[in-house]
Amino acid sequence: MFEMLVIIPSLLFISPETIALLTPIFYLIFQKEHRLTRLSMRLLMYSFGTYLFYSVPHDYLRIPFFALGVIITNFMYLFFYFFKDIKLYLTAIFNSYVMISLGALLVANVYLYSEIKMSNLILFFLAYSLYLIFVILYADSFNMSILEKIEREKLKKENDNFLLLLDLAFKEKSLNFDGQLNKILEVICEISGFETALLSIMDYEKNRVIRVAGYGLEEEVFNNLKNQQVSIENVLPLFSKRFEVEGVYFIPEGSISLDEEGVYVFDDYYTDFNYEISWNPKDLLLVPLIDENSRIVGYISFDKPISGRRPVSNELKLLKFLSWFVVQFLRKTPYAKYLISKSEVNMTTYPEFVRLCDSIISENDEASVAFLDIDDFDKINIKKGPEFAEHVSNFITEYFKDIKNVYFYKLNGENFVFFMPSTNKLRALTVFGKFGESLKDKFEDVSTSIGVAYKDPGQNKSFFELLREAKEALLVAKKSGGGRTMIK
Numbered sequence: 303m304f305e306m307l308v309i310i311p312s313l314l315f316i317s318p319e320t321i322a323l324l325t326p327i328f329y330l331i332f333q334k335e336h337r338l339t340r341l342s343m344r345l346l347m348y349s350f351g352t353y354l355f356y357s358v359p360h361d362y363l364r365i366p367f368f369a370l371g372v373i374i375t376n377f378m379y380l381f382f383y384f385f386k387d388i389k390l391y392l393t394a395i396f397n398s399y400v401m402i403s404l405g406a407l408l409v410a411n412v413y414l415y416s417e418i419k420m421s422n423l424i425l426f427f428l429a430y431s432l433y434l435i436f437v438i439l440y441a442d443s444f445n446m447s448i449l450e451k452i453e454r455e456k457l458k459k460e461n462d463n464f465l466l467l468l469d470l471a472f473k474e475k476s477l478n479f480d481g482q483l484n485k486i487l488e489v490i491c492e493i494s495g496f497e498t499a500l501l502s503i504m505d506y507e508k509n510r511v512i513r514v515a516g517y518g519l520e521e522e523v524f525n526n527l528k529n530q531q532v533s534i535e536n537v538l539p540l541f542s543k544r545f546e547v548e549g550v551y552f553i554p555e556g557s558i559s560l561d562e563e564g565v566y567v568f569d570d571y572y573t574d575f576n577y578e579i580s581w582n583p584k585d586l587l588l589v590p591l592i593d594e595n596s597r598i599v600g601y602i603s604f605d606k607p608i609s610g611r612r613p614v615s616n617e618l619k620l621l622k623f624l625s626w627f628v629v630q631f632l633r634k635t636p637y638a639k640y641l642i643s644k645s646e647v648n649m650t651t652y653p654e655f656v657r658l659c660d661s662i663i664s665e666n667d668e669a670s671v672a673f674l675d676i677d678d679f680d681k682i683n684i685k686k687g688p689e690f691a692e693h694v695s696n697f698i699t700e701y702f703k704d705i706k707n708v709y710f711y712k713l714n715g716e717n718f719v720f721f722m723p724s725t726n727k728l729r730a731l732t733v734f735g736k737f738g739e740s741l742k743d744k745f746e747d748v749s750t751s752i753g754v755a756y757k758d759p760g761q762n763k764s765f766f767e768l769l770r771e772a773k774e775a776l777l778v779a780k781k782s783g784g785g786r787t788m789i790k
Contacts, residue, residue, distance in 0.1 A: 306372060306402045307437065310409050311430060313365050318355045322348035347375040362413045369406035373399045401437050408433060463493045467624075471631040479635040483515035486631060487602070490624045491517055494617065497606035500527070501628065502537075503591075503640045504600055509534050514637060518606070540588055541598060548618040551601075555584035581607050589621045591629050591641075599641045602628065636661035655711045659721040660765040662709075667759035670730040671768035672720035673776045674698070677749045677784040679716035691715060694748055701737060708733065719769065727756050727789055734787045749785035751776055756789060 309321055325348060326341040351371035355364045380395065408430060415422050467489045470482060487499045498518030502511050511532040516524045539558065545551045583605075591600035602625060607613065613621070632641055633650065638658040650658070663669050676682070676694060683691045695715045702710050702720070709721040722730060734752050741748060753776030755768040775790040782788075 306369065307405050307434060310365060310369060310402070310405050311427075313355075313368060314409065314412060318348065318352040318368055322352050343376075343379055346379075347372045350375045362410050365410045366403065366406040369402050373402060401440075405430075405433065405437075460493060463489050467493070467627055471627040479637070480515060483628075483631070483635075484517060486628060487515055487517040490602075490621075490628070491604070494604070494621055494624060495608045496604040497608060498604070500524075500603045502600055502603070503632070503637055504534050504537075504598065505640055506534065511537055512640070514600070537601075540586065541590065541601075548615055549590070549622045550618040551586075551588040551590065552612070552618070553586040553588070555582045579612050581610055581612050585612065587613065587621075589625045591625055591632070593629070593641050599629075600632075636664075650711075652711060652713070655709075655719075656765055659709065662721070662723050663757065663763070663765055663768075666723045666757075668724055668726050669757045669768070670720075670722040670725045670727070670754055671757075671765065671772045672722070672730065672734065672752055672754045673769065673772040674718040674720065674750055674752045675776060675780070676716040677751055677780075682748065694745055697741070697744055698737075698750075701740060705733065719772075721765070727754075730754050730756070731787065731789070738787070751779040751784045752787040753777070753779055754787060754789045 305325075309325070312321065322345065326344040351368040354367040354371035358364055358367050377395070377399075412422075412426055467486065470486050470489065483501060487501060491497065491499050496518075499516065500513065500519065501515040503514050504510075505512055511534060513524070513527040513530070516527070519527075540553055541551055542558075545553050545557075585605075587604045589602045589604065590598045591602070593599045602621075604621070629641065632638060633654050634657060636657060638650075638654055639661045659671075676698075679691060682694065692715065695712070698718060699710075699712060702708055702718075707722060707725065709723075711719045713719060722733070725733075731754075734754070738750070741750065753772045753774065755771035755775060757763045757768060771790040775788040779786050779788040
């Protein structure tokens with residue numbers, strides 16, 4: 303609008319075709335962004351305005367018709383290229399067009415003078431200057447209200463997305479973990495302003511990267527990614543300190559040689575952004591997923607920022623924060639086995655522990671589950687005091703925490719659940735036999751009853767089934783006098 307308000311009075315001294323040629327050239331030389339687009343648009347607008355300028359016989363109407371031509375062309379451009387957003391700014395566009403039209407009519411009054419005198423010109427320019435001051439003050443006030451409205455709507459949308467993210471990560475119950483992960487990625491992309499994301503988890507035991515979920519990817523592309531065999535060694539160089547910014551890793555195009563089989567680079571796509579901080583389709587932005595021991599257990603790769611620009615510091619901090627929600631949700635899914643180490647098991651919730659064990663069972667031919675109960679624990683509390691009882695409970699925790707391939711969860715002071723993947727009956731009996739001896743050496747008059755359930759190779763038993771059988775074996779051990787281990 304302000305450009306037109308400067309051009310309109312210049313038509314009193316410069317021909318419209320001169321303006322139609324000089325203005326686009328000005329944009330071509332001095333503008334850094336979208337130069338060709340701006341040049342084409344200006345050339346079209348002022349050319350059509352020039353056509354209407356000469357199409358009317360009356361001098362008084364020429365400048366208003368020039369403005370009318372520019373307005374019509376400008377609206378057509380906005381309508382075709384910004385159709386989705388134009389409804390939001392119709393009031394602002396209409397007001398701008400009214401201001402331009404009033405300015406053109408004000409300038410056209412010069413043609414009503416019977417003769418041109420210096421006093422008349424001074425009076426005209428004073429009136430037009432006052433008009434420009436009014437326009438600037440009005441535009442400033444109007445723009446502030448528009449910005450406030452946009453910010454309010456943006457803030458409301460972000461708040462809604464954060465509430466939805468909280469619900470997905472902590473409240474919503476679903477067995478479709480993959481679908482829920484995809485939805486979480488979608489919400490994170492809406493909050494952070496990216497169109498595409500890919501979630502990967504690191505399986506350190508098998509030295510592989512597992513593609514878990516994606517957003518903005520075609521189903522065929524994502525399925526191909528899931529089937530790829532990618533080793534962790536091919537990915538770790540991307541998490542170099544030289545690429546780290548605010549705990550997030552940004553790798554500009556050409557800064558590192560990428561292994562095509564190890565790193566997925568989103569398909570190339572057209573972008574007309576050509577300034578220095580613009581996003582390049584071959585840029586990589588990796589947000590690590592960090593566990594309780596500050597270990598990278600996975601990462602989210604983002605691409606196609608809506609702004610077209612590389613993220614700044616605050617945006618990277620936001621992505622780092624959003625990744626925490628993903629980690630918390632993953633801990634409640636079958637993917638927890640890749641995130642929760644043996645030392646962290648007792649820092650999880652019991653449902654997380656159960657899901658962890660259930661996911662590990664599916665990948666093991668043999669497994670044992672045990673349920674331990676300290677005999678006469680209430681009597682120990684009463685007779686020797688709660689401090690002694692707690693000492694016994696802590697001894698069990700300390701004893702098993704360093705034993706390889708044994709996961710356990712302390713339900714309360716007297717009950718423990720054990721999970722031993724790839725463990726047969728003989729090894730389970732050996733482990734608990736040695737434990738019984740150590741317990742007797744430490745506490746002569748304290749004993750435990752243990753029920754053990756075993757999954758044979760080829761059986762398809764869940765953790766819950768094995769746990770139920772272990773509890774049944776425990777009841778048999780208790781009824782037979784306690785202080786022994788029974789296998790179901």
